[in-house]
Amino acid sequence: MVTGTALEAELLELAGTVPDPELPVLTLRELGVLRAVHVHGTDAVEVDLTPTYTGCPAIEAMSVDIERVLRAHGMREVTVRTVLSPAWSTDDITPEGREKLREFGIAPPRARRAAGPVPLPLGPTRTRPTATNATTAMDTTTVTDTDAGTSAAPYPETRTEPIRCPHCGSADTELLSRFSSTACKALRRCLGCREPFDHFKEL
Template sequence: MVTSPAPATPLEAELLRLAGSVPDPELPVLTLEELGVVRAVHVLSADSVEIELTPTYTGCPAIEAMSLDMERVLREHGIREVSVRTVLTPPWSTDDISPEGRRKLREFGIAPPRTVREPGPVTLALGPTRTTAPETGTGTQAPDTRDTNARDTDPVHCPHCGSADTELLSRFSSTACKALRRCLDCREPFDHFKEL
């Protein structure tokens, strides 16, 4: 989990709290602080601040909405000039989602990302660029819905009943950061916030 340096002043700490309280535009059940994308707030002058924001991925379509919402909140609290700077290093990871954020995702019906990775280098296995489909015995090929992530040995638990007996229906769901799964016990479909 990436931790931001401690705010230098009590004012920066308060402004960081305010900026972080903004709901995520794609997952309004989470605040930007719980999602782990607001890295820091720097006071530049008496009425000017800069917010450091790390998007969940570089092409995130919600970055403009996040920026505008944080600017609005800080302006409502007396800051005239608010700028948002996109910071890509260190990159955001699902490990940055707070425990409270993970709890809220589960309660909202979205399976949170699986196990937190260990610090240090990440093992990467390269494979084919296209998904291969197994034979179905009917002369056609069924889509391959097997997970290929190294964490796939860890089950994705159903946020509705808690069962670990779930299956992948689609690698993409309502947003690029989620997959669509179904519980084989309660039969309910659900989103799974993919690990990154």
């Protein structure tokens, strides 16, 4: 007989395999929006789901897909509960999820490494490589982080991690639009290979 704890872990894993409706290359586990599963009795389950932002239109589709998967596993009653605290952050995306975004042609969000409010300074929108020393032919620096709507942690201490092209890896990129196919992505262009690409903005 499966214990409640083991069953919850099993159902959490199953719910985590549901693909994100807006980014089907990622599962809900990889996106980091699936918080917990609570089993009540033998065939009732409550799932805690945190949207990427308040009012996210994909939350309903996520809920329907989770219900379908868990009902197929024998759960008669499935309730998906929207949990807003703690808020979701792009730091919740797993390393595997970040790599999948890159392989899919989307620049993954940079790690914020700091909690609290995200500042929104205004400024230029280009990132560019700059020569630094004789031992390193080319180092990268970022003119600004503001195109992502956030300020990432220094990388290293005196620099900000650049947004790299997912196609060629160049740090020489520019912002074309602060919004792309979804509100969570910005449209950028690589000045190296000249290809446009989406950047998953930091939150």
